[in-house]
Amino acid sequence: MITETAPFRPIVPRSQPANDTPSYGSTRLRHPMRPALRIPHSVTETTGPQFAASRFGARTDLSMVAGGAAQGERIILRGKVVDENNRAVPHTMIEIWQANAAGRYAHPGDQHDAPLDPHFHGGGRVFTDADGWYQFTTIKPGAYPWRNHDNAWRPNHIHYSLFGTGFGSRVITQMYFPGDPLLALDPIYLATPDPDARERLVAKLDLNITVPEWALGYRFDFVLRGRDATPMEQA
Amino acid sequence: MPIATPSQTIGPFWHLIDDPEWADLTRFGAAGEQIVLTGIVTDGLCQPVTDAAVEIWQTSPEATEVFSGYGRCRTDLTGGFRFKTLKPGPVRGLGNVLQAPHVAIRIFARGLLSGLTTRLYFEHEPLNQTDPVLSLIDDDERRRTVIAQQVSPDVWQLNIRLQGDGETVFMEI
Numbered sequence: 001m002i003t004e005t006a007p008f009r010p011i012v013p014r015s016q017p018a019n020d021t022p023s024y025g026s027t028r029l030r031h032p033m034r035p036a037l038r039i040p041h042s043v044t045e046t047t048g049p050q051f052a053a054s055r056f057g058a059r060t061d062l063s064m065v066a067g068g069a070a071q072g073e074r075i076i077l078r079g080k081v082v083d084e085n086n087r088a089v090p091h092t093m094i095e096i097w098q099a100n101a102a103g104r105y106a107h108p109g110d111q112h113d114a115p116l117d118p119h120f121h122g123g124g125r126v127f128t129d130a131d132g133w134y135q136f137t138t139i140k141p142g143a144y145p146w147r148n149h150d151n152a153w154r155p156n157h158i159h160y161s162l163f164g165t166g167f168g169s170r171v172i173t174q175m176y177f178p179g180d181p182l183l184a185l186d187p188i189y190l191a192t193p194d195p196d197a198r199e200r201l202v203a204k205l206d207l208n209i210t211v212p213e214w215a216l217g218y219r220f221d222f223v224l225r226g227r228d229a230t231p232m233e234q235a
Numbered sequence: 236m237p238i239a240t241p242s243q244t245i246g247p248f249w250h251l252i253d254d255p256e257w258a259d260l261t262r263f264g265a266a267g268e269q270i271v272l273t274g275i276v277t278d279g280l281c282q283p284v285t286d287a288a289v290e291i292w293q294t295s296p297e298a299t300e301v302f303s304g305y306g307r308c309r310t311d312l313t314g315g316f317r318f319k320t321l322k323p324g325p326v327r328g329l330g331n332v333l334q335a336p337h338v339a340i341r342i343f344a345r346g347l348l349s350g351l352t353t354r355l356y357f358e359h360e361p362l363n364q365t366d367p368v369l370s371l372i373d374d375d376e377r378r379r380t381v382i383a384q385q386v387s388p389d390v391w392q393l394n395i396r397l398q399g400d401g402e403t404v405f406m407e408i
Contacts, residue, residue, distance in 0.1 A: 016241050024244075167341075225239045
């Protein structure tokens with residue numbers, strides 16, 4: 001594998017959510033008040049961990065636990081990971097986690113009055129293939145209340161964590177479902193100022209991924225930060 | 236050209252397959268000088284941040300199959316994190332300048348729509364005086380927010396303040 005050392009391109013303005021987002025109440029005491037210090041990219045930022053698939057086993061089917069089928073609507077998630085230069089990102093780790101069909105996480109902190117499912121844990125991992133593709137089978141997560149404001153409900157979503165080729169391309173985000181009326185009311189989704197950027201967090205129903213008589217398929221692609229074509233050497 | 240996918244919060248109920256084993260970067264048998272990196276994450280009211288994912292990444296010693304250089308730790312009820320890893324050495328920076336030994340840190344939590352990035356340096360390192368990133372921080376007090384204290388021969392502590400007095404120097408990379 002080639003280790004790339006060119007710096008990542010700067011973040012495009014308005015394409016990422018600001019941590020100071022008052023409509024999302026939990027940001028109030030957690031967002032830094034001072035502007036971030038821009039630092040030049042060195043090997044610390046331009047390289048990242050290359051996880052050995054042999055040590056970090058894949059778990060691509062979340063719809064079954066111990067031979068039992070999870071409750072809910074089975075779905076397939078498939079997509080391609082590329083960088084901002086439209087190059088595929090192969091062999092990179094993708095982790096996901098999500099609530100069950102009733103809208104509850106298998107997490108001790110989640111006390112929402114909805115049933116746990118003994119056949120659903122909600123954590124998955126896969127590595128992209130040589131062309132940057134990944135696929136999971138899971139169930140569609142339910143919406144749940146979250147007390148951010150009066151009668152606040154999170155839209156159905158699946159959390160994604162990706163590494164890419166360097167520490168600078170690391171991202172954690174959420175995938176949403178098309179046509180969800182809660183999206184227009186969700187301060188987390190709406191926190192990304194550029195509407196084109198945030199709409200890319202919404203998966204697309206895809207009949208080519210759908211397996212007839214078995215599961216609907218959704219397409220969800222990623223763009224990770226790309227590298228400067230002409231790295232600038234700094235004094 | 237496409238633009239990078241937006242970040243979203245990790246949320247309060249994150250659960251990942253390698254939690255909590257991932258806090259021990261030496262678990263696959265990596266050899267070297269073992270150290271512990273610890274600290275407490277607090278918010279704008281000095282209250283512990285008890286639901287954060289703290290991640291570290293280091294390029295020294297060089298990553299191998301038994302040492303990925305990457306760790307993840309859930310903060311506990313005191314806001315505390317604790318990693319077991321190998322002591323990094325100096326690494327080259329831009330223009331071949333030597334960087335002081337450091338570990339990169341990223342913090343994900345409820346209330347953080349994008350992860351926060353900072354670095355952990357080690358006190359008493361002579362190279363701290365000339366490190367190209369530390370040199371960008373002109374205030375001594377601010378610089379100390381990214382320099383861990385040696386609290387015992389093999390334990391280094393760096394507390395992280397997300398907001399307010401003593402706020403950690405976070406970095407845009």
